Amino acid sequence: MQKTVLIVEDEFLIAMDLKSILERQGWHVVGPVASVAAASRLLERELPSVALLDVNLGDELVTPLAERLSALGVPFAVASAYDRPELIGGAVLAEAPNVGKPTQEARLVIALARLLESR
Template sequence: MQKTVLIVEDEFLIAMDLKAMLERRDWRVMGPVPSVAAALKLLEIEVPSVALLDVNLGDELVTPVAEKLRSLQVPFAVASAYDRADLFGGAVLAGAPNVGKPTQEARLVTALVGLLESPES
């Protein structure tokens, strides 16, 4: 079964870079999408294996997307320059792996694969 990842990132060049990294590793990418509304709309159509979330999407936080993913039991990581994403995006982000921003391909893939292999996912 192919691994599917939802990418929520508002910075176009970063989003395209993340997409390219994951597609090189045979992931199927949903999006990337730049907003909470676009992410929630995609989640109505399909549920991914995992998700990668930017905490700060312009003038909004990714928190509603993280809450929806939790309700769907979809594990997620954040791609953030913040050391503690939960201090900005709320408790729903606590404990989520942070691949950093910018990130390296190996770190990104390791985090997402780890989410898939976690007994909680």
């Protein structure tokens, strides 16, 4: 299975860092994008293997996108400084691994690899 990951992160430098890390590890990165609407447009063109989501995207939460990914069968992780992102973004985030923010490369790669294996 091809390793494709959708990155949804509204902070440009963090998004570029995540993209760089994952591309070095052999992932094909879709995005990154900074909003639910932009991510939804990408999903209409390409369905990634997994997704990495920031919980807060400016003035919106990633919750509607997480619900859509769940309905499409795309597993996702969150990159959040919150200990319990589900308290902010809702129950759909409760089972998602949280790679933290800032994200450690090894933790990120392991979490996404496990999601890929779960497909």
